Amino acid sequence: MKILASYNIKGGVGKTAAAVNLAWLAARQGYRTLVWDLDPQGAATYYFRIRPKVKGGGRGLVRGKSDLDAMIKATDFPNLDLLPADFSYRGLDLFLDQEKKPTRRLRKLLKPLGAHYDVLLLDCPPSISLVSEAVFFAAEALLVPVIPTTLSLRTLDQLYEFRRGQQLEDLLILPFFSMVDRRKGLHRQIVETLPEQHPDMLKTPIPYASEVERMGVEKAPLGSFAGRCQAAAAFEKLWYDVAARLSIENT
């Protein structure tokens, strides 16, 4: 099972859209895919029309008291399941802190899911916290949406520093441009120049598009209602980039 996390220190950068759309693409390709909506806001859960409620809450999950598999819900799409958000996830930091080796806890919890899933996508809450540290420890790669602005670039640098500080060299950081507005000169300039400094960067930028915003109205992944639009095509290319980078063919 390949574990990926959609993550950025900053919020509102297209993190959930990336998690939901990439998961949908993985599932369509035939990979058994699970999204865990770790964000107490529950946007991914909302996109799949599932009730943001987990029996026993975040505390039960972290303690290992609740059976993770029994909380999983099928989405409307084949091969694509969801572990829903729960409002109690806002206390996840605290629950983790009460465990031994809190940063390793998540990895241990996820292990049994490997029997049922090929790809696991964690949709993480923004900010750096104990939860995100646990995610860094569990995941093979972080997918980091970056809006081409100076401020976003600073947070990306912070992330690299954090990885160095935590000695997590095995963790792949895969940034990609998100919500790119070609009409803006600064966006164009950054999209053209930044990849030279960051060879890890995924090659496909995701454009700013009204179709992506419509996901909230349709309550569905982009490809399922606007599969031919430019943004959907970009997500598809991005997914193939990610799959190639992680040699997902061999899972």
Next chain:
Amino acid sequence: MPESHYRLNGAEENLLEGLAQEFGLVREADGPFERTFFDSFDWRLYRNGWILSEDWGEGQEKRSLLQTTEGVWVAEGEGVPGSFAWDFSPGPLREALQPVLEMRALLPVIRLASRRTIYRVLDEREKTVLRLEILHPGVLDGDDAVQALQPRLILHPLKGFDKQARQVATFLERSCGLAPMPSDLFEEALAALGRAPADYSSKVDVVLEPGMPTAAALRQVLSDLLTTLLANQQGVEDNLDSEFLHDFRVAVRRTRSALSQVKNVFPARQIDFFRKEFAWLGNLTSLARDLDVYLLHFPDFQARLPAEVREDLVPFRLFLEKHQKIEYRKLVQQLKSPRFRKLISRWSDFLDAPGDLEETPNGALPIAEVAARRIRRVYRRVLREGAAISAQSPPEDLHELRKTCKKLRYLMEFFQSLYPPERIGRLIKALKGLQDNLGAYQDLHVQVETLRRFSREMAEEGDAPAETLLALGRLVEGLDRRQIEVREEFAERFSRFAREKNQLLFRELFKPQAREQV
């Protein structure tokens, strides 16, 4: 919760109205629906416990699903894009299929042409909590005529929504009076066409009685081989994959072996014609098979070379493909010739004609006696030839031993049903271990020779870039080294085959019959 099927007997409108009053119901799809079940000619997927189907419905792309025969999901992906596992795009479906199918082509086994409507049952968030499918299935027979199967309602539950699925199931059974039915459409469709799964195997499959006259037993074995040969003819003519010709050839070789190994059973004047003609048929297929083998080995040949020169070998593949096509064309012409047709019709007439048991020394003897005597003799020859091989023996000696082993193997397989399966199975397995070593050695030996010949021919035909010839040269060197390694393994393999435990079992199983001892 697994999917469940319910028998439908008309009155669908009432049923749907009833459902719609109780549950939120939305129609998702409606129209023609096609499902094709695929497998290799020798049922590799089914024998592995799998079923591969490709679905296509109105407004949908083709999807393939690989599941166990019990219906458990194995892998899924886009439709079946070609004949071979390597035609699939990278993904879990290709990963799963590749090691099971190997070089065999996927062929459509059953085609269903149906009408279906799918409804989604929604909860208050308009989330789908299960799907209901109304299916009027039909199976296409050989003339593409549709034969209707039992209409049904299929309930597809979704993970995490068991409660809702149970509610709907209870409603269907209690309020609508629907009766559950078996969910295996594949076997149902096969049965409707009078077929059963795994109805082809290249193995000799006859059940003999120890007291049967040898002539009758041998006829039965030979008839089985003829059936195999004919079953593969169409696949050879259409060049669907390399194994049709392989199985065809093995059937010819076994036939020839049966005729020459079990002597004095049929009158010589009758047999001479067949022996001559089957020898002709065997030779006819050799060149095409050689080219098949080199094409199958090609990826391995390429992998043996350093990465930077692998591409240099590509013109060699083109050369092989060109000649393979030519040889198949020649072969297919011969399979349509009067000479081949005459052989087959005379041969099947001969096999169908009973009698003439008394005319020959062995024809009327019990098969158990003749088989044991013959196996004993060939077994002793294997031991003798094997023991005589030293580190200095020429390759020809190993080749001779390999041929003797093959004779022994065929005999044991022909008459397998006369012996306890577990015990003869053990001996066949021991023999196979030795044969694998001898086969690998001989193949490498021939490959080195043949690759040299191909290089010469390529140069003569003028489509050989210098780099390709160099790459072939390096390949030959590598194969030479491998041949030495394989040769060194022989002594150990042979002593394992000839160990006392096996010798005792051989003697015990094929001991002289009571009547012989008198």
